[in-house]
Amino acid sequence: MIIGLTGANASGKGEAAEYLKSKGFEYYSLSDILREEARLKGIAPSRENLIRLGNELRKKNGPSVLADLAIKKAPVKKDYVIDSIRNPFEIKALKKLKGFTLLGIDAPVELRFKRIVARKRPGDPKTLEEFKEKEKRENIASDTNQQLDYCLKLADKLILNDSTIENLHKKIDLVLKTSLVGALPQPTRLRWFHEAQKTGMG
Numbered sequence: 001m002i003i004g005l006t007g008a009n010a011s012g013k014g015e016a017a018e019y020l021k022s023k024g025f026e027y028y029s030l031s032d033i034l035r036e037e038a039r040l041k042g043i044a045p046s047r048e049n050l051i052r053l054g055n056e057l058r059k060k061n062g063p064s065v066l067a068d069l070a071i072k073k074a075p076v077k078k079d080y081v082i083d084s085i086r087n088p089f090e091i092k093a094l095k096k097l098k099g100f101t102l103l104g105i106d107a108p109v110e111l112r113f114k115r116i117v118a119r120k121r122p123g124d125p126k127t128l129e130e131f132k133e134k135e136k137r138e139n140i141a142s143d144t145n146q147q148l149d150y151c152l153k154l155a156d157k158l159i160l161n162d163s164t165i166e167n168l169h170k171k172i173d174l175v176l177k178t179s180l181v182g183a184l185p186q187p188t189r190l191r192w193f194h195e196a197q198k199t200g201m202g
Contacts, residue, residue: 001025001179002074004094006085006151007105008135010115012161012168013083016105019169020081023176028074030066031084046123051138051146054086058144063089071097086146091154101179103172104155107162109135 003020005013021027034050037057043049057065067082067090074080085091085102094100107115113131116124125131139149152158157179159171 001079001176002094002097002100003081003176003179004085004091004100004102005081005083005105006091006102006148006155008107008109008112008148008152010112010119011105011107012159013105015161015165015168016103016159016172017081017083019172024079026075026078026080027083028070028080029083030070030086030090033066033069047121048123054146055144058087058089063087063143064093066090067093070094085151086148087144088147088150088154089143091151101157101175102151102155103175104152104158105161106152106158107160111162 003025005016007013017027017029031050034054034057035045038045038050038053041053043053054066062068064087066087067085070082071093074082082094085094091102095102109132110128113125113128116131125134135148138145139147141147141150157175159168159175161168161171
């Protein structure tokens with residue numbers, strides 16, 4: 001199974017990725033690919049610099065370049081999660097992979113801003129208005145720009161992360177269960193349901 005993660009800033013993608021890693025998923029991040037490119041070019045890995053670099057790489061090598069690089073790194077027969085999907089063409093490339101499910105993580109903008117304030121990262125917006133304006137600029141429609149709002153609309157499954165971490169984990173478990181069942185042949189699917197019910201998962 002391959003889970004792709006997309007979502008707005010501070011929606012909870014990182015926590016979702018950590019939980020999937022704890023369940024045995026191998027982790028890949030398009031942002032990590034960008035950070036490595038920034039390191040090689042001697043660019044400070046700030047959010048603004050990484051966004052700019054990502055847009056430049058898409059213009060130079062095609063809008064799906066980051067997903068293409070992740071696919072080359074990822075194993076063929078293993079469960080893995082791909083984080084930081086921010087462009088529709090990245091989704092288009094990843095959807096060619098067998099067993100791929102795009103999971104969107106979202107939360108109300110006010111809650112996401114509170115999380116931004118709490119984590120105290122350098123360069124983060126100081127006001128809600130600044131936060132909203134920054135996100136608006138980052139969602140300008142273009143093949144080579146990141147488009148998080150549009151990516152969320154393309155998600156196969158959508159989780160609203162507006163409660164506790166435990167509740168987020170339960171929602172992810174449900175996505176994993178339904179994604180797995182949907183990928184199985186009918187006899188195997190029914191057997192899996194019976195086993196899940198016996199263990200309390202159904």
